[in-house]
Amino acid sequence: MKRRYVEADPPAEAPVQALARVIAQLTEPLDVQAFLQDLCTPAELEALADRWRVVPLLLEDVAYREIHARTSVSVTTIGRVARCLTNDQGGYHLAIAKLKRRKQWPTPAGQTL
Numbered sequence: 001m002k003r004r005y006v007e008a009d010p011p012a013e014a015p016v017q018a019l020a021r022v023i024a025q026l027t028e029p030l031d032v033q034a035f036l037q038d039l040c041t042p043a044e045l046e047a048l049a050d051r052w053r054v055v056p057l058l059l060e061d062v063a064y065r066e067i068h069a070r071t072s073v074s075v076t077t078i079g080r081v082a083r084c085l086t087n088d089q090g091g092y093h094l095a096i097a098k099l100k101r102r103k104q105w106p107t108p109a110g111q112t113l
Contacts, residue, residue, distance in 0.1 A: 051081050
């Protein structure tokens with residue numbers, strides 16, 4: 001039997017880069033929201049939103065248990081976000097910096113700058 005040449009799968013990062021490019025092209029919040037709602041299950045979207053929701057509280061040094069009490073986000077998820085804020089790719093900090101430049105980042109009192 002003749003063997004067919006099968007191309008190897010592209011590196012795992014290629015699909016993530018393609019997705020990032022698509023998201024970067026969507027400049028209107030409602031467009032991004034529609035895309036995310038099509039892309040993600042409701043549970044996935046809720047998980048993403050939960051992670052983002054605890055970022056300001058972690059940056060204010062609110063205790064994990066207090067964050068959980070305020071948001072109902074699991075302590076495990078809060079810990080995961082905290083690790084990303086200190087040890088990961090810097091994506092949270094890049095997003096925060098952009099929001100601060102645009103005066104759209106919440107102040108400690110919970111109001112947008």
